[in-house]
Amino acid sequence: MRRWIAWSLVALVAVAGCQAGGPAVRPAPSGPTSSTPAHHESSAAATPVDENAKPGTTAWRISDRLLAGPLELAGYADRVSVRSGQSFRLFVTSTAGAFTIRAFRLGWYGGSGARLLWTSPAVPGRPQPAPTVAADRMVSTHWQPSLTVPTTGWPAGAYLLLLRAANGKEKYVPITVRSDSARGAVVIVDAVNTYQAYNQWGGYSLYNGPGNSFATRSHRVSFDRPYDRDGAHFLLQSERPLIQLAEHSGVRLAYLTSVDLATDPAALAGARAMVSLGHDEYWTVAARAAVTKARDAGTNLAFLGANAVYWRVRYEASALGPNRILVGYKDAAADPVKNQPDTTVKWRGKPFPRPENSLTGMLYECFPAAGSFTVRDPGFFLFAGTGAINGSTYPGLTSTEVDRAYPIAGTPRNLQVVAHSPVSCGPTVHTFSDATYYTVPSGAGVFATGSMEWIPALRGPDSKVSLGSPAAAFARKVTLNLIQAMATGPLGRSHPAHANLATLGTSSSTSTGTGGTLG
Incomplete structure (x- = not known):
């Protein structure tokens, strides 16, 4: 059973009379129309140094006063990732008339943060039908495509499509141009599963329904709808600072999404490293298997956030194609898939x-x-050049959500705790957050920061979490050391882990945490 969402229906009806029967959608342009034409290169051809030497721009930024409302201007793509040269369709609703689209690739570009690759002609805008809500509260749209976007000559990377309406209002649509091969590269994985799980557009996410109620949350969420807020919140806040630093490092990079990890078993073949970004919470069984296999074949891993690999999810198809619905019941009893490895509960x-x-x-x-x-092991190789000594503290760098190491089943025996930081989680919970490193027989090294504030800190000081310049500089130096070291090959061959968890006296009880019981 489906029902209309009241808030969107009212907004759409209010403008339907003046917009109905508007002009037909203009065909997609045959190529770039911006003043700086795109170069026709394969997605793996240009090195970060060559690519980031090209002219950049700050025109990708949306100011608060120009941010469009949720129904005023919004859109989504029919793919979360494409290969360079593969077109995709864009579905847009606009109550503000015609709109244009500019495609920006995120990177360093002299500090400007992005390069303009493509600009569309004006596209007739119209309000699309109101979204629908299924019996399990999944929000989806059934819109007509607005245009087809070509990607000929677009290098692999994370992209922002900037929609701009005739009234000047703007909104983002993110898209990843995935690499043809990860061989020899440090792979950046855009965590699109997490983007969608938190997406409240249409009134429901995997967290909340009306009234901010967990009880009325959706059990499935669809990629066939726009993202809420500015359209690219997680990409900009939890991923862009790392992307910018990595592109500036000169290291060979490749790009994938969490969907690519789950659906392409060879996606990480030959990769030097894989980087899980700031909020990578939702993993499928297939993605975890692929990453574990890559680690055991010598691919280094970096977890630069916290709360990674926490919820187990799976995909279903929508009318637009496979893997367009993210299933996450968060309750074994409610999930119709019973007693299976992909029953959608916590991984623990x-x-x-x-x-x-x-x-x-x-x-x-x-x-x-x-x-x-709080630094525990100042001799750790990734801390080189930071000036850190035993007990050095960096306020604000351990914030938001955090992880902790425990001497329990599953914890790698050679786990090396390189930072052990006292934290408060609310007024009554006092515990620790750790940063850790371990190695496996393949030689791969696995580094985890244990803090969701790590990637945001790469942007610089943040008074909201009391993070100052020393903490930001420390995070940037450690991250740069990490990227450059991982690019040389399996870290464990030169830097084997040295077990020290037992020296902390940490109890095997996980009762200080709020992440739930094990097993």
């Missing part, structure tokens, strides 16, 4: 518990966290 939960610590090295600990990143 029944019926098939596989806590995240066997991959990340740690467990999710708590939220909302606040504390100072």
Whole structure:
């Protein structure tokens, strides 16, 4: 059974009379129409140094006063990723008349942050039909495509499509141009599963329904709808700072999404490293298997956030194609797929518990966290050049959500705790957050920061979490050391881990955390 969402229906009806029967959608342009034409190169051809030497721009930014409302201007693509040269369709609703689209590739570009690759002609805008809500509260749209976007000559990377209406209002649509091959590269994975799980556009997410109620949350969420807020919140806040630093490093990079990890078993073949970004919470069984296989074949891993590999999800098809619906019941009893490895519960939960610590090295600990990143092992190779000594503290760097290492089943035996930071999670929970490193027989090294504030800190000081310039500089130097070291090959061959978890006296009880029981 489906029903209309009241808030969107009212807004659409209000403008339908003046917009109905508007002009037909203009065909997609045959190529770039911007003043700087796109170069026709394969997605793996240009090095970061060559690419980032090209002219950049700050025109990708949306000011608060120009941000369009949720129905005023919004859109989505029919793919979360494409290969260079593969077109995709864009579905847009506009109550503000005609609109244009500019495609920006995120990178360094002299500090400007992006390069303009393509500009569309004016596209007739119209309000699309109101979204629908299924019986399980999944919001989806059934819109007509507005145009087809070509990607000929677009290098692999994370992209922002900037929609701009005739009234000047703007909104983003993110898209990833995935790499043809990850061989020899450090792979950046855009966490699109997490984008969608938190997406409240249409009134429902995997977290909340009306009235901010968990009880009325959606059990499935669809990629066939726009993202809420500015359209690219997680990409900009939890991923862009790392992308910009990595592109500036000169290291060979490749780009994938969490959907690519789950659906292409060879996506990480030959990769030097894989980087899980700031909020990579939702993983399928296939994605975890692929990443574990890559690690065991020598691919280094970096978890530069916290709360990674926490919820187990799976995909279903929509009318637009496969893997367009993210399923996450968060309750084994409610999930119609019973007693299976992909029953959608926490990774640490029944019926098939596989806590995240066997991959990340740690467990999710708590939220909302606040504390100072506290160095435990100043001789750790990634801390070189930071000036850190034993006990050095970096206020604000351990914040938001955090992880902690425990001496329990699944924790790597050679786990090296390189930072052990006191944190408070609310007024009554006092615990620790850790940063860790371990190695495996293939030689691969796995580093985890244990803090969701790590990637935002790469932008610079942030008074909201009391993060100053020293903490930002420390995070940038460690991250640059990490990217450059991982690019040389398996870290464990030169930097084997040295077990020290036992020296902390940490209890095997996980009761200080709020992440839930094990098994």
